[in-house]
Amino acid sequence: MQILDYAKEEQKKQEDQKLWDKVINYFRKRSLWMLHYCTGCGAMELPPILTSRWDIERFGVGPMATPRQADILLLTGYVSTNTMKRVIRTYEQMPEPKWVLAFGSCTVNGGMYWDSYNTVNNVGEYIPIDITIAGCMPRPEAILDSMIELMDMIQRGEAKAFQKYKENYSYYKENQDRLFKRTKPVLESSALRYIHDENGGEQ
Amino acid sequence: MVILNILLYAFGSILVGLTFMGIGRKVTARVHLRYGPPFYQSIMDVIKLLSRKSITHNFVMDLGMIMSLAGLIGTMLYVPISGHTAFISNTNIVVIMYLMAIGYLGMAMAVAASGNPNAAIGVSRALTMMLGYEVPFFTVILGLIIFNNSSSVAVIAASQAGSIWNWNIWHMPLGYIAAEITLQAMMGEKPFDAMIAPAEIASGPMVELSGKYLGLGFLTHAVSIFVETGLIVNFFFGGGANPIDFVLKQLGVYLVAVIFDNIFPRYKIEQAVKFLWIFPMGLAVVQLLLLAF
Numbered sequence: 001m002q003i004l005d006y007a008k009e010e011q012k013k014q015e016d017q018k019l020w021d022k023v024i025n026y027f028r029k030r031s032l033w034m035l036h037y038c039t040g041c042g043a044m045e046l047p048p049i050l051t052s053r054w055d056i057e058r059f060g061v062g063p064m065a066t067p068r069q070a071d072i073l074l075l076t077g078y079v080s081t082n083t084m085k086r087v088i089r090t091y092e093q094m095p096e097p098k099w100v101l102a103f104g105s106c107t108v109n110g111g112m113y114w115d116s117y118n119t120v121n122n123v124g125e126y127i128p129i130d131i132t133i134a135g136c137m138p139r140p141e142a143i144l145d146s147m148i149e150l151m152d153m154i155q156r157g158e159a160k161a162f163q164k165y166k167e168n169y170s171y172y173k174e175n176q177d178r179l180f181k182r183t184k185p186v187l188e189s190s191a192l193r194y195i196h197d198e199n200g201g202e203q
Numbered sequence: 204m205v206i207l208n209i210l211l212y213a214f215g216s217i218l219v220g221l222t223f224m225g226i227g228r229k230v231t232a233r234v235h236l237r238y239g240p241p242f243y244q245s246i247m248d249v250i251k252l253l254s255r256k257s258i259t260h261n262f263v264m265d266l267g268m269i270m271s272l273a274g275l276i277g278t279m280l281y282v283p284i285s286g287h288t289a290f291i292s293n294t295n296i297v298v299i300m301y302l303m304a305i306g307y308l309g310m311a312m313a314v315a316a317s318g319n320p321n322a323a324i325g326v327s328r329a330l331t332m333m334l335g336y337e338v339p340f341f342t343v344i345l346g347l348i349i350f351n352n353s354s355s356v357a358v359i360a361a362s363q364a365g366s367i368w369n370w371n372i373w374h375m376p377l378g379y380i381a382a383e384i385t386l387q388a389m390m391g392e393k394p395f396d397a398m399i400a401p402a403e404i405a406s407g408p409m410v411e412l413s414g415k416y417l418g419l420g421f422l423t424h425a426v427s428i429f430v431e432t433g434l435i436v437n438f439f440f441g442g443g444a445n446p447i448d449f450v451l452k453q454l455g456v457y458l459v460a461v462i463f464d465n466i467f468p469r470y471k472i473e474q475a476v477k478f479l480w481i482f483p484m485g486l487a488v489v490q491l492l493l494l495a496f
Contacts, residue, residue, distance in 0.1 A: 013442065024250075024251075024254045026246050027251045027254065028251050028254070029249045029251045030244075030247045030251075031244070031247045031251040051235070051237070052235060052236040052237045054245055054478035055232065055237035055239070056233060056236050056240060057240050058232075058237075058238045058241075059240075060244055060247060060248070063270055064404075064406075065401040065405040065406045065410070065412050066405045066409075066411075068258065068404060068410070068411060068412065068417075069409070069412070069413055069417055089456040094255055095255055095258055095413045095414050096255070096256045097255070097256075123404070126240075191252060
């Protein structure tokens with residue numbers, strides 16, 4: 001019942017979109033700047049979609065060098081526990097509205113590294129993801145398709161994962177903390193701990 | 204009436220500059236054998252940026268962004284568009300040269316206030332580049348002032364009226380080449396784009412600008428394109444019979460710069476300043492000597 005109510009509420013919200021929101025959403029969807037956090041092999045699929053064959057700039061999508069200016073965060077491939085800290089930090093630096101696009105099966109369930117000790121299975125538990133693209137690796141066509149789907153979602157006002165992150169922050173924070181407890185910085189491993197402590201004692 | 208005039212000039216130049224940026228992106232895409240974004244892409248980018256949330260670091264950052272935009276719009280009001288200016292003045296080259304620096308200094312102030320080391324590096328590079336291009340450009344302008352016995356842009360533009368063969372580009376070709384090279388540096392196009400350098404210093408001055416601040420930066424860049432190409436058109440291409448003619452000539456000048464931008468790699472900053480002080484400066488000095496004697 002709760003789920004149905006939630007769906008109805010969402011439907012109502014979309015219908016209630018004001019004209020101003022519709023106009024702004026049009027400009028937002030036509031100018032998406034992406035920050036690619038390239039962790040795995042998915043990065044290889046980005047040059048083809050940027051260059052002459054699948055030129056994605058015709059939709060106004062382009063690469064950006066800093067998280068301050070980016071609209072989309074691309075997570076391409078598996079994320080390890082240490083990388084996750086940087087991903088979260090990058091994501092939280094981006095100003096709103098922001099969206100996350102996750103590539104390939106590694107971000108969904110760990111992919112071929114699902115039983116590895118340091119790979120994150122299901123990135124969606126730690127940061128909110130708007131669209132996940134299946135495949136290992138997804139073809140450039142799939143990436144283009146997901147971009148167009150994201151544009152449609154933005155126009156309809158459905159792509160609101162960043163609000164989900166704010167509203168359910170305790171859930172995400174708990175998951176993140178549990179993950180980071182598993183990892184220890186390399187410098188604090190047993191052989192180096194003594195020297196490190198003597199020099200500054202900073203953890 | 205005066206305020207209306209100023210608003211008209213400001214919005215007109217911003218719109219023209221943004222459209223030029225879009226056309227430049229389209230041309231770049233065609234050089235890469237891509238289809239490219241629509242020509243109004245930059246306008247959509249700016250509207251999106253102005254609607255985003257943004258991060259400010261302190262008051263100086265807000266002030267600096269406004270100062271840079273206001274400085275360049277102030278410059279634009281003195282650039283005659285086919286004989287019309289917002290403010291009538293008969294020594295406006297001096298005013299233009301003086302005010303143009305304010306735009307860049309405001310940008311430097313804003314991004315240096317953000318405290319990001321990449322931004323500081325980018326700004327120091329941009330100001331070093333300014334040192335490189337202003338000396339040859341002023342030398343060319345000195346030649347123009349001597350040639351026309353006037354320091355008014357409108358008089359220089361009007362003196363070339365009549366036929367194409369009256370244009371200064373035929374009277375002082377060496378000066379034109381020097382001005383064209385310095386224009387490339389002024390607009391931050393390759394080979395003089397060491398201050399932007401996304402691969403090395405993450406967009407340099409723009410690294411900490413987000414949302415509305417980056418939108419203001421876009422507007423500043425649009426006005427600076429308008430001012431710089433407008434100056435070249437007034438100095439070397441005879442101004443323009445009407446505003447449309449003027450804008451088309453500006454577009455020609457801008458597209459030449461964009462095509463050069465696409466075929467060159469990047470100079471390091473010290474190489475760029477060295478190049479600017481040897482070749483365009485040499486051409487400008489030779490031109491000045493030819494005019495003087």
